[in-house]
Amino acid sequence: MKQWLKNQQGNWNRQDIWKISVIFGMTLVLIIGFRYQHQRSTSQTIVQQEEKTEVSQVETQISDTEDSETESSGMQETGAPVILNEEFTETQEEESDTSEAEVSDIQEREPETLENPISEEEQMFSDVPEVQLELNAIAAALLDADNKRVLYEKNGREHRAMASTTKIMTCILALELGNPEDVVTFSANAAAQPDVQMNGCEGEQYYLRDLLYSLMLESHNDTAVAIAEHIGGSVEGFAALMNEKAQELGAYETHFVTPNGLDAEGHYTTACDLGLIACYAIQNQEFLDIVQTPAYGFQELNGARSVSVTNKDAFLTSYDGAMGIKTGFTGEAGYCFVGAARRDGKTFVSVVLASGWPPHKTYKWNDTRTLMDYGMNQYEMQTILNSDYPLPVIPVREGKESQETSLYFEGEISMLMREGEIVRIEEQLPDELEAPVRRGEIAGTMDVCINGDVYESVVVYVGTDVDRIDYRYIFENIARQYFLIPDGKE
Numbered sequence: 199m200k201q202w203l204k205n206q207q208g209n210w211n212r213q214d215i216w217k218i219s220v221i222f223g224m225t226l227v228l229i230i231g232f233r234y235q236h237q238r239s240t241s242q243t244i245v246q247q248e249e250k251t252e253v254s255q256v257e258t259q260i261s262d263t264e265d266s267e268t269e270s271s272g273m274q275e276t277g278a279p280v281i282l283n284e285e286f287t288e289t290q291e292e293e294s295d296t297s298e299a300e301v302s303d304i305q306e307r308e309p310e311t312l313e314n315p316i317s318e319e320e321q322m323f324s325d326v327p328e329v330q331l332e333l334n335a336i337a338a339a340l341l342d343a344d345n346k347r348v349l350y351e352k353n354g355r356e357h358r359a360m361a362s363t364t365k366i367m368t369c370i371l372a373l374e375l376g377n378p379e380d381v382v383t384f385s386a387n388a389a390a391q392p393d394v395q396m397n398g399c400e401g402e403q404y405y406l407r408d409l410l411y412s413l414m415l416e417s418h419n420d421t422a423v424a425i426a427e428h429i430g431g432s433v434e435g436f437a438a439l440m441n442e443k444a445q446e447l448g449a450y451e452t453h454f455v456t457p458n459g460l461d462a463e464g465h466y467t468t469a470c471d472l473g474l475i476a477c478y479a480i481q482n483q484e485f486l487d488i489v490q491t492p493a494y495g496f497q498e499l500n501g502a503r504s505v506s507v508t509n510k511d512a513f514l515t516s517y518d519g520a521m522g523i524k525t526g527f528t529g530e531a532g533y534c535f536v537g538a539a540r541r542d543g544k545t546f547v548s549v550v551l552a553s554g555w556p557p558h559k560t561y562k563w564n565d566t567r568t569l570m571d572y573g574m575n576q577y578e579m580q581t582i583l584n585s586d587y588p589l590p591v592i593p594v595r596e597g598k599e600s601q602e603t604s605l606y607f608e609g610e611i612s613m614l615m616r617e618g619e620i621v622r623i624e625e626q627l628p629d630e631l632e633a634p635v636r637r638g639e640i641a642g643t644m645d646v647c648i649n650g651d652v653y654e655s656v657v658v659y660v661g662t663d664v665d666r667i668d669y670r671y672i673f674e675n676i677a678r679q680y681f682l683i684p685d686g687k688e
Contacts, residue, residue, distance in 0.1 A: 331568055334561040336532070336552035339469035340569045342577075342614050343477045343538065343545040346448075347653065349573060349614070354470040355451065358551040361526030361534045362417045363472060364459030367440050369414055369488065370479050372425050375439070378407035380428065381499065387433070388424040391458065395420040396505060408496035408505075414488050414524065416507040422458035433457060449474050461530040469549040476523055476536045476547045489522035490514065513537050513566055525562070529555075535562040539570050544614060546573040577614040582621055583646060583656065584610035592641065593630040597664040598671050603631065604661030605641055611654060622647045627658060633666035 329350060331338075337353040348354065382405070384398040396418040398404075406428065412421040423433060430436025433456065440454035449471035455462040467475075479485050495506045514520050519541035526534035532552035539546055548569040554561035589605040605627070615621075627642035639660045646654045 333565045335550035335565045337469040339473045339549045341473040341547045343547045346477050357466040359531035360467045361528040361531035362459040363524050363526040363536045368457045380406040382428045391420040403499040411494040415509045419458040426457035461528045473547050473549045533562045537566045576616045580615040582611045594664045595632045597633045598667045606661045633664045635660050635664050
């Protein structure tokens with residue numbers, strides 16, 4: 199090499215310089231790469247050793263503390279050691295054997311040990327104003343129909359009989375699974391149903407379309423069974439379809455046995471579940487057309503008789519923006535009503551169960567108006583999350599051109615809110631990402647919490663592409679920085 203360099207004196211050209219630069223650069227890259235890997239391995243080893251040392255020191259401190267406490271206090275009065283974590287069950291069992299006198303003595307001497315302090319978060323949400331409406335109903339609920347959020351409830355998760363409000367589900371399944379031109383034949387079982395009934399006779403035939411008006415306007419029990427047998431093959435088969443649909447809608451505390459809502463063991467719902475079902479039902483325009491019809495007439499297909507039905511929903515004509523939906527009454531359920539109303543861009547669904555018994559037939563209308571007025575007057579549309587929300591920039595380890603990436607999410611969240619409700623955004627995002635990352639990859643989520651409850655989880659995406667650093671990139675950087683070769687093109 200020395201002889202070659204000596205021979206080259208005075209004969210240097212650009213190509214020779216480039217060859218030497220390449221050799222030097224490749225050597226430098228290998229040295230830097232080796233040193234980088236060595237330093238990284240060494241730093242990881244040091245961190246691990248430090249962590250082990252810290253753990254050992256903490257264990258030693260804990261051991262010394264326990265020894266000193268044991269020496270200073272001696273054996274406890276009961277003679278039993280306090281055992282944490284692993285033996286917690288045994289400690290609980292021992293505590294349960296404590297006599298009432300001993301418990302009383304503990305309360306007098308050390309009341310602080312029995313206190314249950316409220317956390318800062320619990321205190322914050324306890325400040326949300328609690329609403330108490332004057333209702334006759336034993337169970338009630340008000341829902342935002344657009345997102346199914348429960349805005350108010352009274353015993354809203356309590357299992358209750360629901361009488362003919364059951365027919366909301368019966369009607370929806372008939373619309374979804376049947377054909378309006380289907381011919382439905384009354385069986386002996388259908389014809390034998392108790393009042394209220396259309397008085398259909400065994401063998402009579404009607405279009406399914408016509409029977410849905412009988413079902414929803416006059417609440418005929420025989421019609422409900424005729425429809426159930428036509429769609430599900432039997433009452434039991436149709437009930438299975440009803441329960442399957444309830445699960446699909448999230449009405450997990452609801453179980454159907456009959457299609458007409460007559461009292462039966464195991465036939466129940468909750469005010470909140472029934473509200474969910476109603477929110478779904480009013481999205482179907484055919485359903486709304488039926489429940490909003492004042493009166494309807496039809497004929498038996500063989501000309502045996504004509505039938506006229508009239509809407510029994512007084513709420514439909516007495517409340518501004520009312521949309522229906524369904525009344526109900528049995529001895530066990532009491533007076534029930536599921537209502538819906540839309541006004542000024544707000545849509546609510548109300549449910550009242552056991553809203554009095556005879557002679558208090560009007561309680562359900564008063565309760566429904568109270569719920570609807572509360573929603574209309576107290577709730578306004580608010581934007582909770584949109585593109586103005588400041589998402590953080592996330593560092594990207596081993597990134598080539600950039601060591602960070604922006605984040606984004608799609609859409610926005612708006613909902614009806616009342617004064618005093620608390621919104622919190624909980625970001626579930628990583629501290630850093632590792633290259634390569636691509637725009638559109640999922641980076642994490644954000645939980646939108648209303649009054650402490652998670653309302654919706656929003657997916658957060660990577661905003662920019664970041665390639666991973668490699669040896670070629672390192673070499674090109676060295677070439678540009680040390681040999682003034684732009685972009686490796688010369």
